[in-house]
Amino acid sequence: MSVQYQIFVCGGIVPDPLQTLDPVTAPAGPALKNEMMLPAVLDPFAWHALFEAARLARSSPGSKIYLVSLAPKAKLQQVMMSVAQKAVFDLVVIDGPASGFTDSNAVAAALSEAIQSVPGLDMNRLLVFGGWESASRGSGTTLQAVGEILGITDQFQGVDDLRIESDGSFRILERIDGGKHQVSTCAGAPAVLGWATGNLPEPPNNPQIGMTNMRGIMPALQKARPAKLNAQDLSYTSVTLPKQQRETRVVDKLSAEEIAREIAEWIKKS
């Protein structure tokens, strides 16, 4: 009989990647210009973790997925309109900033506290999923710290694949340098898996799943607890965006080789 896992997917929200982002200094510290106006999405790395969690839950009947998110609950509600049709989950909400200008240890403490507060938590069935990094301003350390606080020593980062062996052990592919994977095995839960991109396409929108999820999402948002992040303990000396250079030209007659050569020349002179 397969293990009925408790899969906690830790995922924050980030501005829709197609938005124009301008860092500004706000009274509370660094922020993005008009951040609350921008549409948001679930952090893409957490997206992949959620898809992988859904696959694992399907192959291990009785498993349950919790999506644990620290974000402004008003924005999180909007994001749930897009997320909730993808996979069945229970939402656990911590109301707080999603700007990324927060101390990852404080975020990890809030996430782990939220996980520990879920009734019936069973360490022998616990899997903590998340992104091995964040799409915006993350340092890539939060998930590791969550695992440490929860006392989970089997941690894997840059994960692209998880296979459950017949004896219940895990076979895990982690990304390493040179475009290769490191193959690891561990006995099973509890474990922390920081996902890279995984192997799954985005699931289709399923209205039935959405309607089921939404019955739990709205109450979860209403009883969200505020995060204690001690923002005043941090100060930033400077914040900048990576420099962008843009030059656009529409072509339809050039060969792939010619286009590649042009792009290479453009990169060289940039």
Added chain:
Amino acid sequence: MDETTPPANSATDRQSIDVDIACVGFGPAMGGFLTTLARELIRDDGTPAGESSVMPGLPPQIVCYERAADVSFGVSGVATRSRALRASLTEADLAQIPMATPIKSEKVLYLLDPHGASRRSWLLRAADVFIRAFRRVLPFAHDALNLPYIPPFLRKDPGWILSMGQFNQWVGSRVMSSGLVQIWPGTPVAEPLFEDNRVAGVRLVDQGTDKQGRADAGFMPGMDIRAALTVVGDGPFGPIGRQLDQRFGMPEGHRQHDWAVGMKFVVDLREDSGLEPGAVIHTFGYPEPEIFGFLYVHPKRIASLGVFVPSWFDSPVRTAYRYLQHWMLHPYLFRHLEGATLRSWGAKTLGESGRRGEPRLVGHGYARVGEGSGSTNVLTGSGVDEAWETGVLLAHGVLDLLRAGRPFTKENLEEVYIRRRRRSWIEREGRIAEKSRDGFQRGFVSGVIGMALAGFTKGRVVIPGEPAPSHERLPAIEEYFKGRVSSEEIRSIREDCAARGVSLHDALMDRVGWPAIPFDGKLLVTHQDALLLGGKVQAPAGYADHVVFLYPHLCESCGTRICIEMCSGQAITPGPRGVPYFDREKCVHCGACVWNCAQAHPDDPARANIEFRAGTGGLHSSEN
């Protein structure tokens, strides 16, 4: 692909769910409907005003499906008197919405042509000479005449300037917070479910298909959403509204031939732009006399600005983007706009038939609200407030039926919705406006005079005209440029543009004297850069193309291919053998192609040779 292509999906694995009310499209009309419904669905004692028929014991299950990837991705330039909005929401509510501000000042400008490139009638040229001759005694500056009097029917004050994206986002959040309504963006609706003469719900689009709609990896047939009531608010060219029109027909004498393509920028103004928050400027006369412009100033040095290219501007190479750039560069406007930076870009078509374009508003199991229901007032140029009010009126009617436990039959909906609508200010003012723009069918000057006559006489006096679809009215390119560009030269330009895979309008506008655009990389950018910088267009994989050229042989013989010229997102480009190529990943879902198509459907002259089906993707900007 033509209409005989078999559907990709099979009914065998199609799922179905039951809800009480299924809503199609989330815009101002649906915002008004759902806001009112959610507010009044729960009585003071906490019990629901009606019971769900699909989940007994619970409140009615209300679900809204929106095509765009987020409810905030709507496009409109909104300066509104906000009568209906303020009746539903308080001034304090409106003030919470980002980018919203009360209107403080209004101007209407007649812009003269500083380059002599526009097509002006002799009457207009004479007027221009007169204005320039008396410039010292007229309110004239920077090649613009500031009209000293704004007719009351055109005034927006007292009212609000809004960002449609931010407004929708704010309304959507409030509606969702009620817990009584679910809104699902990124979920286009393919078709109504017909059962005899009744609408029994909607079918969502298939997922996991190739461009032609054939099953591909991860195929999932679109789910059937069965509902006692389907509320359709999918805009002026929404696929559900159009299919209802095809199935049930338009009311006698009603038609939807007038429209405009609106294109807008949202910009950061320079610090000393001279424009104050709350300023509203409307323009006409330039870059072509028929093209109207708007500039609305939001707080924090943000401005929304743009142009409307109407259906009665009979250029077979009309384009919104190039004209928008010339409009921004007009001396009166550019002194404010110089140094501004593009934040966001967007485009949409507007149904401009007004009450004359009103379809059958209700039937068994369905009701229609918003722009697609003919609510836009074409005299005052107002649509958002009217659309909201249609939603409010329907919500009150639906609540009446829910409380009484009566079914959503045609007769019941006529009693509770249409009766309310006929008694409303939308109907009263819509009738005044109904024929106000008919004069534009005879020319720009008669159009302006006709609007004034209709406005001042409450619609009793109008200049008549008969709107016609594009395929009946558009001249050939050679005819349009007769006397300015020879047929031989047009042929040469056409061949060159086809070889380069670009539209004709830039080359022809350059040729007839329009100056080159001095690109600055900030405000004045190429169309392609505007898409990337301001529109952030995206289309998820696994969906069929939603723009379909039904009969390719008609495209092959088409002399204008105006769908290419007018495409707001440059998603339609010259293709092999003359059949345009459609790139779904660049489409902003403005619908310009379906309105502009110069070829009639062989079996139904009321339709075009382009079909605009349900599809995903489009703009990713929440500021438009």
